[in-house]
Amino acid sequence: MADRGERAFGFSGTWRDYAPIALTNLLLTIVTLGVYRFWATTRTRRYLWSRTRFIDEPLEWTGTGMELFIGFLLVLGLFGLPFLFLQFGFQALILQGYMALAFTLAALAAAMIFYLAGVAVFRMVRYRLSRTWWHGIRGGSDDKGWAYGWSNVWRYLIAGFSLYLLMPWAMISLWNDRWSAMSFGPFRFSARAPVGPVYRRFLLFYLLPFGLIILAATIGLPQVAQDPSQAPDAAAVRTTLLFLAALFIGFYVLLPLIALLYYAKYMRVVIGGLSLSTLDFRFTARSKDWFLLILGDIALVVFTFGIGAIFLAYRHWKFFSDHLDATGEISRASLTQSTTAAPGQGEGLADAFDLGAI
Amino acid sequence: MTSIGPDEDLWHYDGSSAVRHHPRVDWDADGFILRWETGASGPHRWGDLVPLGGTGGRSVYGLRGVNGWRLTFAGPPPAPFAVHLPLPARYGRWVDQLGLWKALGLFAAVAALVIFVVLRAPAWIAPHVPMAWEEKLGDAMFGDFGGRLCETPASRAAIEKLRRQLGNDVPIRQIGIANIRMVNAVALPGGRILLFDGLIREAKSPDELAGVLAHEIGHVRNRDTMTALVRQLGLSVLLGGFNGNVGGAINGLLAMSYSREAERAADQYSIDAMRAADISPLPTAAFFDKLGKLAGGEKAERTMSWMASHPVSAERRAAFEASAQKGKRYQPSLSAAEWRALVDACKQDPDVTKGPVLGF
Structure with a gap:
């Protein structure tokens, strides 16, 4: 559809336009003791969506603050209060000597949270699609995500049993599962991301700590374990210090960087495997782009003493839509209205578990 | 048309x-x-x-x-x-109708009121909670403390003697010695007080223990534990409005302790009760001195958060010292044999649970 050599997606917002929204959101959130944040989220999304063009028309966000608030209250009532009670009860049971019962209950609660966290991710995507409109058409899903919650549990369990070697498989197959259940208009998304392409970077991340430990054992130990009766010479001390610095950099700089390398590939692979009818999606952000994004985030937050954090949602959305692309034709006449049931409330569950976007 | x-x-x-x-x-x-x-x-x-x-x-x-x-x-x-x-619509219906600045002012006023009520309300509500409820709640929460209480006939008699001297008119249901090696004592919901074995071992004399015990009796009399429980419950619900992390942090800061005023009131009760019972406050003052040194001196203590709910040890020591009457002949709160019974209670009790305690 990008027939004029133009990208299918384009973002036309500016931070100056967004600043009044972000600042008033912050003020209102503070004076309402946090309650306004649901309306703040809605205002932010309405702005970001409306500045994001797909082909010839901007997207439209129709979610409301009230429905996010109601979703939050529902989750608080249905899950929050029982868990609060369980917390008190757990302590009481231990003090009364019912150890087995206390730990069984705690394990059940943990399993329940694990399950619900999966359901929450699914429902968050579903909610967002159902409130996203384009050309008067919206997305959604007829699946409520309860089954997805179970596949989330067992796949991550298997990944755990494999000493996390199957982690990329769990992440990608779950992505495929949830996006295959989503639709826009009459069309289902097809998510067929392969697992293979991300493995090289994953193994790099996975094996680096072992490599560092082996390196430490072979080079570092002889240095440290020299004859203690002799005063260590200055050169040996310097080598040891250098070595420790290298180890520190390895764990705190190199490891996160490689994690970023993996994540960048992961996003390209999963979005690259996504299509809708005859549209194929593509995500073009390289590791370098992600690195600059995060460096910018840190600078923004640090140099404004934290206030810059109100612009993070804007930055991330801009990054996302700047790198998202789609190719192929879509017939407007065949893109008819979605028949999926639109969820009544917002992202209460995901909100409760503090889950991020995408 | x-x-x-x-x-x-x-x-x-x-x-x-x-x-x-x-x-x-x-x-x-x-x-x-x-x-x-x-x-x-x-x-x-x-x-x-x-x-x-x-x-x-x-x-x-x-x-x-x-x-x-x-x-x-x-x-x-x-x-x-x-x-x-x-x-x-721009900001949301209410804000649009009021105008942004008016809405900001109104919300800020309501927020200030809510914060004030939430901080104050527990102290208003707690005295109206029927004692029977509090007792049931305390029993449900702590039971028999996992069989961790030390008791011998002699220790029971010694504790009873302390109770008679320091809190005869306070509805105390139980004063127990817990087999836990912590230098601490706590008042629990339902009029129960726990003296930790570590505290008794650390104390040099029964009068030192009497001061700490009287402080906890003060908490029971003022129903401070109920106040703390109500506050914790209220905050958990209210702070749901914030992100999980922020809410949890604030909750932890505010909820898990008595207020400074409550601590001062409990200290005052302790001072008054000891004066009425003719027990010297000086050993208790010395105990706070020791506690302050354990916490790394006054400066460290003023910056340490875990002590933040208590008045700084130095202030407390001064208050207890000042209450000592010059030239007065004080009575020891317990005889040497009675004191011995308390110190040895956990050693002598054959069926007490031992080992590190979970969940505390």
Whole structure:
């Protein structure tokens, strides 16, 4: 559809336009003791969506603050209060000597949270699609995500049993599962991301700590374990210090960087495997782009003493839509209205578990 | 009837397909109608038109009851059309009606009131909670403390003697010695007090212990534990409004302790009770001195958060010292044998649970 050599997606917002929204959101959130944040989220999304063009028309966000608030209250009532009670009860049971019962209950609660966290991710995507409109058409899903919650549990369990070697498989197959259940208009998304392409970077991340430990054992130990009766010479001390610095950099700089390398590939692979009818999606952000994004985030937050954090949602959305692309034709006449049931409330569950976007 | 269009700057989606129509719009005082080559929409009433936020100068309208129905102008709508339209929502209904600054002021005032009530309310509510409820709650929460209480006939008699001297008119249900190696004592909901074995071992004399015990009796008398429970419950619900992390942190800061005022009041009770019982406050003062040194001196203590709810040890020591009457002959609170019974209670009790305690 990008027939004029133009990208299918384009973002036309500016931070100056967004600043009044972000600042008033912050003020209102503070004076309402946090309650306004649901309306703040809605205002932010309405702005970001409306500045994001797909082909010839901007997207439209129709979610409301009230429905996010109601979703939050529902989750608080249905899950929050029982868990609060369980917390008190757990302590009481231990003090009364019912150890087995206390730990069984705690394990059940943990399993329940694990399950619900999966359901929450699914429902968050579903909610967002159902409130996203384009050309008067919206997305959604007829699946409520309860089954997805179970596949989330067992796949991550298997990944755990494999000493996390199957982690990329769990992440990608779950992505495929949830996006295959989503639709826009009459069309289902097809998510067929392969697992293979991300493995090289994953193994790099996975094996680096072992490599560092082996390196430490072979080079570092002889240095440290020299004859203690002799005063260590200055050169040996310097080598040891250098070595420790290298180890520190390895764990705190190199490891996160490689994690970023993996994540960048992961996003390209999963979005690259996504299509809708005859549209194929593509995500073009390289590791370098992600690195600059995060460096910018840190600078923004640090140099404004934290206030810059109100612009993070804007930055991330801009990054996302700047790198998202789609190719192929879509017939407007065949893109008819979605028949999926639109969820009544917002992202209460995901909100409760503090889950991020995408 | 007035009309505009059809032209490129005016388009419409009917909500059933993604096809873009360029209609002609005809309207009068009651409503409007859209017509294009292959179809029409309307007549609709003005009241059913919902303004939606536009993009880059565009004006977008939806229609109540028809999902996906859109009417878009590339710029602002023509004036004769626009007069029939309500303004788009901006901040949310309440804020839009009040105006941003008024709303900010009003919300801030309400927030200040809420914070004040939440901080104060527990102290108002707690005295009205029936004692029987508090006792049941305390039993449910702590039971027999996992069989961790040390007791011998002699230790029971010694504790009873202390109770008679320091809190005869306070509804105390139980004073127990817990087999836990912590230099601490706690008042629990339901009028129960636990002296930790570590505290008794650390104390040099029964009078030192008497001061700490009287402090906890003060908490029981003032129902401070109930106040703390109500506060914790209230905060958990209220701070749900914030993100999990922020809420949890604030909750932890505010909830898990008594207020400074409550601590001062409990100290005052302790001082008064010891004076009435002719017990010297000086050993207790020395004990606070020791506690202060354990916490790394006064400076460290003032910055340490875990002590923040208690007045700084140095202040407490001074208060106890000042209450000592010069030249007065004080009575020891317990005889040497009675004191021995307390110190050895955990050693002598054959069926007490030992080992590290979980969940505390």
